[in-house]
Amino acid sequence: EIVLTQSPDTLSLSPGERATLSCRASQSVSSDLAWYQQKPGQAPRLLIYDASNRATGIPARFSGSGSGTDFTLTISSLEPEDFAVYYCQQCSNWPITFGQGTRLEIK
């Protein structure tokens, strides 16, 4: 089973700042990685698929990069609605696995 480790566990930033979230895989997942945003009481929402493709309706301030074992989700300028928990997920190997999440909180 591929283990995804996200860092940091919690990120405290202010609106307008740049956020950089990391996801490291225990073995190569090629570009088969997705990012999701989850707000309290809601289902996750797809942000990025295939490591760097924005899902439909996702603002351009969200971008993804990386391949192999190291991936990054960048939010260029934080809006108040971006404070949430973010998960990465690999779909390269069975079983699919999720990272433990990064909580992005308002500083």
Add this chain to the structure above:
Amino acid sequence: QVQLVQSGAEVKKPGASVKVSCKASGYTFTSYYLHWVRQAPGQGLEWMGIINPSGGSTSYAQKFQGRVTMTRDTSTSTVYVELSSLASEDTAVYFCARVGVRGISTAWIDYWGQGTLVTVSS
């Protein structure tokens, strides 16, 4: 528009079973695999398994083998997950979620159900 609508909250006693439904609409039901993912209170996302609505084939996470059953009803475009021998550790929100690429199982998830809270308590 694609929608996945799940059944309502459940309260079960330890040792009991629970069956949660997920009704799909807005797309061809048999063309997309569906996952079940759960989330314990304050915890992360845990994959439980996947079902192919076309033929009904399934694949389960090893952790749930022998205790989980996923089925589908093509006449109502509904998938089900049944979990038996419930314990307090099974208290969680259970989500159905659609694979984002038609006809394959290994891809991102593009749509999620609203979640169903299952509480296991004596």
